[in-house]
Structure formats: structure tokens, C-alpha cells
Amino acid sequence: MKITSAEFVMSNSNVTKAPKDRIPEYAFIGRSNVGKSSLINMLMERKDLAKTSGKPGKTQLINHFKINDEWFLVDLPGYGYAQVSKKKRQIFQFFIENYFKEREQLVCTFVLIDSRHDPQKIDLEFMQFLGENQIPFCIVFTKADKLGSSKLNKQITTYKKKLLNYWEELPMSFVTSSSTGMGRDEFLNFIEQVNED
Ligand code: GDP
Structure with missing residues (x-):
């Protein structure tokens, strides 16, 4: 898929206020600092479409972008940032939970995982939540350039096991690097195929 347009539409903390268009929607989520903004910018070939978080956990909003006038890309807040207070985190979970439960246009969620990390409780719990709510998801391994290719393969095989x-x-998975562009074609082809089905 060629990206011909990528426009910011709106940010909000309430799914009922999200855009009404009935076009396919893809959500991106992961732990703070996993490389979500960098991945979105790499995929869209834009420098700062998604704001890279200088201060992780700060941007706690549902951000809608319209891509090629055909589908929505949704940048969701990073989870699991230790310095966000417990109360704030509960509120965050509530509106994110609502997003997943209410958003009928949602076709697939991309759960981002740092290629270097072993499975973390918070990621496993989040995938569990998606499974329980029958929300289709793929795993996206990020920052692949940070490991040599044999270490990378080993780490990903271990993760899957x-x-x-x-x-x-x-679930289906992608291996990506925002620094090298690795995984971009596979990723965009996947979205294109799903949109066509
Ligand atoms: P977010 O909090 O999940 O949106 O993460 P960011 O996109 O802001 O990235 C967090 C940090 O990881 C930044 O310092 C990025 O430059 C770095 N980073 C993100 N993706 C990659 C990648 O693919 N390769 C490398 N080497 N660094 C990355």
C-alpha cells in the first residue's frame, strides 16, 4: 500500500466522541517507550505525525488519524508507565477498555512488544483482555535493529514459545524497525489485504 495521505483527525478520551465514519480502524498500543510513535511515523513516512513521547505516559488520549481517506489509524496511550499514579491509571484503563468494547469499526489491534524483552505480565494481561473480548490482534516486535539477526530470531522464537x-x-506477528524501515511492506500489505476482504 502506498500512503497518499495521513491526516490527524481528533484526540479525545471518550470513545462516544470518536469519528463516526464507518471505515476500517486499526489501533496501536503497547507499553510506554516501546517505539509506538516512531513506528507510526515510519509506516506513514512522516516525521512527527505521532508525537514521540518525551515524557512517557503524558499523552493519554485516543488519537485518530485518517489514512488514504480509507481507514483510521488510532494511536492509543502507552500503558504500564510506573510514574502515572494508580488512580490515574485506573481512569486510563477504563476509557481504553471502553474504546475496545464500543468501537465497532475496529478491525485489528497491534500490540507492540520491544524485541529485546521477554514476555511481561502487563502485555500478557492486555492480550488476555483482548482475547476475552474477541478483539483480533497482531503482535508487532519493535526496535529489531537493536539486536543482531541471530539474537533477534532467537528472542522472537522464545517469545512465541x-x-x-x-x-x-x-497471533500473527510482524518484526519491525523504525530506524531501518524493516517490516514496513509486510505491515502495510497486511492492512491493504484486510481492507480489501
Ligand atoms: P513510544 O513511547 O512508544 O511512542 O516510543 P517512541 O517512539 O517515542 O520511542 C521511544 C524511544 O525508542 C525513542 O528514543 C526512539 O528513538 C527509540 N526507538 C523507537 N523505535 C526504534 C527503533 O526501531 N530502533 C531504534 N534503534 N530505536 C527506536
């Missing part, structure tokens, strides 16, 4: 302790089937 561990996931099989929790899931009968593995």
Missing part, C-alpha cells in the same frame, strides 16, 4: 503457554494459537 512462551506465548504458547497462554494461547493455543499464536
Whole structure:
């Protein structure tokens, strides 16, 4: 897929105020600092469409972008940032939960995982939540350039094996790097195919 336009539409903390257009929607989420903004910018070939978070956990909004006038890309807040107070985190979880439960246009959620990290409780719990609510998701391994190729393959194989302790089937996954553009074509082709179905 060629990206011909990528426009910011709106930010809000209430799913009922999200754009009404009935076009396919794809959400991006992951732990703070996982490389979400960088990935979105890399995919869209824009420098600062998604704001890279100088202060993780600060931008706690649902951000809608319209891509090619055909689909929505949604940048969701990063989760699991230790310095956000417990009360604030609960509120955050509530509106994010609502987003996932209410947003009928949502086609697929991309759960971002740092390629260097082993499965973390918060990510596993989040995938569990998606599964329980029948929300389709893919895993996107980020920052692949930070590991050499054999280490990267080993790490991803180990990650998937561990996931099989929790899931009968593995979700689809992508391996990406915002620095090198790795994974961009596969990722955009996937969205294009799903949009066509
Ligand atoms: P976010 O908080 O998930 O939006 O993460 P950011 O996109 O702001 O990235 C967090 C940090 O990781 C920044 O310092 C980025 O430059 C760095 N980073 C993000 N993606 C990559 C990547 O693919 N490769 C490398 N080497 N660094 C990355």
C-alpha cells in the first residue's frame, strides 16, 4: 500500500466522541517507550505525525488519524508507565477498555512488544483482555535493529514459545524497525489485504 495521505483527525478520551465514519480502524498500543510513535511515523513516512513521547505516559488520549481517506489509524496511550499514579491509571484503563468494547469499526489491534524483552505480565494481561473480548490482534516486535539477526530470531522464537503457554494459537506477528524501515511492506500489505476482504 502506498500512503497518499495521513491526516490527524481528533484526540479525545471518550470513545462516544470518536469519528463516526464507518471505515476500517486499526489501533496501536503497547507499553510506554516501546517505539509506538516512531513506528507510526515510519509506516506513514512522516516525521512527527505521532508525537514521540518525551515524557512517557503524558499523552493519554485516543488519537485518530485518517489514512488514504480509507481507514483510521488510532494511536492509543502507552500503558504500564510506573510514574502515572494508580488512580490515574485506573481512569486510563477504563476509557481504553471502553474504546475496545464500543468501537465497532475496529478491525485489528497491534500490540507492540520491544524485541529485546521477554514476555511481561502487563502485555500478557492486555492480550488476555483482548482475547476475552474477541478483539483480533497482531503482535508487532519493535526496535529489531537493536539486536543482531541471530539474537533477534532467537528472542522472537522464545517469545512465541512462551506465548504458547497462554494461547493455543499464536497471533500473527510482524518484526519491525523504525530506524531501518524493516517490516514496513509486510505491515502495510497486511492492512491493504484486510481492507480489501
Ligand atoms: P513510544 O513511547 O512508544 O511512542 O516510543 P517512541 O517512539 O517515542 O520511542 C521511544 C524511544 O525508542 C525513542 O528514543 C526512539 O528513538 C527509540 N526507538 C523507537 N523505535 C526504534 C527503533 O526501531 N530502533 C531504534 N534503534 N530505536 C527506536
